[in-house]
Amino acid sequence: MFTMRSSTDDRKRAHYAALRVVAVYEHRRYGGRSGRYVHEREVAIILNMLPAGGRILDLPSGTGRIGEALKRRGFDVLSADSSRPMLEACAQRGLAPRVQMDAFRPCFRVGSFHAIVCLRFAYHYPSIDGLLSVLRPLLRPNGHLILDCLNWSVFSWVPILKWQFAGPLYIHDAERIASAASRAGLEVLKHRSGFFLSQLLYRYLPLALVRRLERLERHAPDTWFVKTYYCLGERLATALPAA
Ligand SMILES: C[S@@+](CC[C@H](N)C(=O)[O-])C[C@H]1O[C@@H](n2cnc3c(N)ncnc32)[C@H](O)[C@@H]1O
Helix, strand or coil: CCCCCCHHHHHHHHHHHCHHHHHHHHHHHHCHHHHHHHHHHHHHHHHHHCCCCCEEEECCCCCCHHHHHHHHCCCEEEEEECCHHHHHHHHHCCCCCEEECCCCCCCCCCCCEEEEEECCCHHHCCCCHHHHHHHHHHEEEEEEEEEEEECCCHHHHCHHHHHHHCCCCCECCHHHHHHHHHHCCEEEEEEEEECCCCHHHHCCCCHHHHHHHHHHHCCCCHHHCCEEEEEEEECCCCCCCCC
16 A cells, blocks of 8 residues: 555645635635636536446545536535535535545445546645555446646745645656556546646636637647646456467
């Protein structure tokens, strides 16, 4: 098991368990018309990667913004998070069932989910291996694991900004994701990069500019984007050569 626990993890969990953080979580990231647009774009990226229907683990659920969107599209969503106030925010959205747990010590049976959606989480941890090694067994055969990773971030460069998130953010590039996936018996089935700036900043831009930036993305190389969304699935056995 590659799980790395540290006092930073405890600090991060405590940060997201604070009522004042939960109260402003969505407003600060997805508030206003531009923030809402970014949230909806993110939901569309996830839906585009998932086969329709099935049992989904939204981990960590946070306030349930993703879980609610998936439930509305007919998925059977289970919300899990280490933060009780975050789960209470899920309850206010009508999301059930909910489970309070540590993502690195999941309490579900092997093969419980058709898909796991794990957003805004992997970049809080230095190693992807730990996360993949605990989540992969929870997937049914042909299940999907969706996660987003940072390719770069001003928040990881400027020490004082790190404390926005109660600790550092980690960069996991495409090569690192592909090799960690392979070690976990998974492979990258689809990926989609997007956003020129931190999503925290998009929320403050006029909507017209946010749309314009999105159109410009079509002409930009992958390395320019802050984030990449990955859909991982079981690695297919290497085909045997024909006899
Ligand atoms: C940035 S939020 C992301 C929430 C949601 N996925 C989203 O995209 O809005 C990070 C969440 O991870 C939760 N969290 C942090 N460490 C955790 C852990 N070890 N196990 C489970 N949840 C954890 C926090 O409580 C918080 O709700």
